[in-house]
Amino acid sequence: xxxxxxxxxxxxxxxxxxxxxxxxxxxxxxxxxxxxxxxxxxxxxxxxxxxxxxxxxxxxxxxxxxxxxxxxxxxxxxxxxxxxxxxxxxxxxxxxxxxxxxxxxxxxxxxxxxxxxxxxxxxxxxxxxxxxxxxxxxxxxxxxxxxxxxxxxxxxxxxxxxxxxxxxxxxxxxxxxxxxxxxxxxxxxxxxxxxxxxxxx
Amino acid sequence: xxxxxxxxxxxxxxxxxxxxxxxxxxxxxxxxxxxxxxxxxxxxxxxxxxxxxxxxxxxxxxxxxxxxxxxxxxxxxxxxxxxxxxxxxxxxxxxxxxxxxxxxxxxxxxxxxxxxxxxxxxxxxxxxxxxxxxxxxxxxxxxxxxxxxxxxxxxxxxxxxxxxxxxxxxxxxxxxxxxxxxxxxxxxxxxxxxxxxxxxxxxxxxxxx
Numbered sequence: 001x002x003x004x005x006x007x008x009x010x011x012x013x014x015x016x017x018x019x020x021x022x023x024x025x026x027x028x029x030x031x032x033x034x035x036x037x038x039x040x041x042x043x044x045x046x047x048x049x050x051x052x053x054x055x056x057x058x059x060x061x062x063x064x065x066x067x068x069x070x071x072x073x074x075x076x077x078x079x080x081x082x083x084x085x086x087x088x089x090x091x092x093x094x095x096x097x098x099x100x101x102x103x104x105x106x107x108x109x110x111x112x113x114x115x116x117x118x119x120x121x122x123x124x125x126x127x128x129x130x131x132x133x134x135x136x137x138x139x140x141x142x143x144x145x146x147x148x149x150x151x152x153x154x155x156x157x158x159x160x161x162x163x164x165x166x167x168x169x170x171x172x173x174x175x176x177x178x179x180x181x182x183x184x185x186x187x188x189x190x191x192x193x194x195x196x197x198x199x200x201x
Numbered sequence: 202x203x204x205x206x207x208x209x210x211x212x213x214x215x216x217x218x219x220x221x222x223x224x225x226x227x228x229x230x231x232x233x234x235x236x237x238x239x240x241x242x243x244x245x246x247x248x249x250x251x252x253x254x255x256x257x258x259x260x261x262x263x264x265x266x267x268x269x270x271x272x273x274x275x276x277x278x279x280x281x282x283x284x285x286x287x288x289x290x291x292x293x294x295x296x297x298x299x300x301x302x303x304x305x306x307x308x309x310x311x312x313x314x315x316x317x318x319x320x321x322x323x324x325x326x327x328x329x330x331x332x333x334x335x336x337x338x339x340x341x342x343x344x345x346x347x348x349x350x351x352x353x354x355x356x357x358x359x360x361x362x363x364x365x366x367x368x369x370x371x372x373x374x375x376x377x378x379x380x381x382x383x384x385x386x387x388x389x390x391x392x393x394x395x396x397x398x399x400x401x402x403x404x405x406x407x408x409x410x
Contacts, residue, residue, distance in 0.1 A: 040293050041252045041268060041286055042220060043351055044388060046261040049226050088349075090228045090386055097348050099262050112263050120262040123230060126315070127322045127345035135322070135343050152343070155290035158264040168263065168290055170344050177346055179260050 040158075046099070046110055050089045053108065059085045062094045063198065070121060071173050075194035076102055077187050080117055084108035097122040111159035112166055112181035117191070120179040124172055132170055138185070140169070140192050148172060149192055153185045171195070221390040223363065223405040224353030225371065227382055230257075232315030233374020234350040236401075239367035240271060242281060242305035243409070249358040250274020252284075253366065255311050257324075258349040259342055265289045267342055269311045269326050271303040274357070281305065285326050289342040301328065301335040308367075309335075314374055315347065350382075354405055359392050362409030371401040 045051075054062070063070050083106055086099040099110040102117040112118050129147050133139050137150025149171030157166035169180040169188050173195065182188045227234075236255045245251055254270025267287040273279060283298035303309065312327040322345035328336040352368050372379035381401040389395040393407040 040288065040295070041254065041272075041355055042264075043256060043258055043266050043268070043353070044220075044222050044226075048222070049349070049351075049388060050386060051261065088228070092228075092384065095228060096230070097261055110262055118262050120260060122260075122346055122348050125344065125346045126232065131321045131345070132343060137343075152290050155263075156288065156292040158288055158293065159262070168344075177344070179262065179344060179346070181262065 046086065046088070051086050051099075051110060052089045053084050054087050054094070056085065058094070059087070059098075060198075062087060062098070065093075068176065069174050069197040070098070070176070071178070071195040072100065072119065072198050073117075073191040073194045074196050075190055077104075077117060077182070077184070077191075079104035083116075084110070086110045112157055112168075113160050114163055114166060114183050115161075116181075118181045120181075122177050122179070124175050124177045129170070129172055137170070140171070140189055142193070149178075151185050151188055151192075157181075219357055221356045221359055221393060221408070222353050223366065223389045223393045223395050223403075224351065224368065225382070225385040225387055225403060227350035227371075227373060228384055228386055229373075230347035230349055231373040231375070232257075232347050233313060233376075233379070234352075234372065235310060235312040235374070235379050236352050236371040237308050237310050237369045238270065238352075239308045239365065239369075240281065240303045240305050241363065241365040242273065243362045243364075245274050245279055245361055247358075248275045249356070249361060250276055251354070251356045251361050251363065253354045253368075255313065255350070255352045255368075255371070257313060257315075257347050258351060259289065259344055259346045261348060263290075265342070265344070267313060267324055267326075267340060268351075269313060269328065271309075283309075283328055283336060285338060285340060287340055287342055289344070291343065296338065296340075298328070298336050308369075310370070315345070316376070321345070353388075354393075356408065359408045360410045362407070363393060364406040364409075366405035367403075369398075369402040 080102045083103045084101040088095045098121040100119040132150040140149040142148045151169045153167045154165045155168035167185045171178040252272040254268040256268030259265040269285045273281050281303040286295040310329040314325045323339045323341050371382045385400045395405045
């Protein structure tokens with residue numbers, strides 16, 4: 001009983017410390033205390049412009065309504081599972097991009113970060129994949145030897161927590177581009193090659 | 202109002218930055234955007250700025266985008282300046298236009314056109330005054346995608362008064378022409394206000410001490 005009380009007290013103390021750090025930083029920002037960091041404009045974040053988490057059922061309805069096939073990995077990093085499906089909610093219904101998040105600790109953040117696998121699905125770009133290879137991307141070929149994507153192992157990651165870069169894969173399947181973020185480029189390749197169309201049920 | 206976490210160059214501590222937005226998103230990705238922005242010249246103090254811009258989000262999950270507009274703040278020595286800015290897999294870069302300066306009370310047309318410029322992943326960025334092109338450049342991005350078009354007034358403090366803000370003729374590029382936006386989602390952070398004139402035009406005001 002006493003042990004439990006101590007545990008609860010420590011937890012409360014930790015929560016207070018964390019909240020204090022957040023509040024101090026918030027107040028610092030209000031005083032324009034930016035410490036001279038790299039300054040960049042920022043578009044509004046995804047949730048600000050309507051990004052919402054939807055259920056698997058709504059996701060399947062979205063896929064059906066668009067008449068498209070969505071490909072998702074059948075092989076995941078050890079311990080990872082699906083934690084969130086984000087889509088943009090607009091006045092005329094759900095719209096791309098889709099952002100699908102996998103994590104092994106329940107993280108649902110749509111932003112690319114070191115501890116998640118994130119797959120952003122958007123309409124395919126007119127830029128040829130070969131262009132990305134010319135720009136230094138490592139080509140990924142399917143079993144038939146066709147170029148299906150590229151991996152940039154050191155892609156800039158402004159949304160990451162501790163790192164400045166995070167591997168990024170750009171994969172093109174059936175008229176859609178998949179921007180896949182994961183910390184391990186080798187695993188990223190395995191993930192890409194395991195992608196299969198999602199089916200209802 | 203949004204809080205962004207940024208990491209200081211000099212200190213490994215996260216700093217939260219306030220941002221206030223007023224403007225439109227189009228809601229669909231196209232490979233080009235244009236719009237007219239009336240230039241206002243508010244008082245900006247301390248380590249703050251105002252930027253009024255049009256842009257294209259290339260990835261929401263990665264925080265990648267390209268935009269063009271004008272800026273006034275500590276980063277421009279409190280003078281009005283045109284800029285072109287992007288974030289992509291190669292990092293963050295900004296071009297401060299030195300060959301032309303925005304004039305308060307003047308409306309400029311800002312254009313970003315995708316296409317097959319050189320390598321197939323280039324965006325032609327143009328600033329016009331009337332029919333006169335006063336600046337143009339080509340910016341490359343990887344990935345070369347388009348998830349949304351946006352037109353915003355952005356400030357880092359609500360002490361900045363944005364009275365007079367006027368965005369008009371917001372258009373998307375089809376590959377051949379620039380139709381006016383036929384849909385939009387408005388976004389406004391207190392204490393600022395917006396009047397949605399049409400899908401392709403808005404005025405905004407508010408803020409200031």
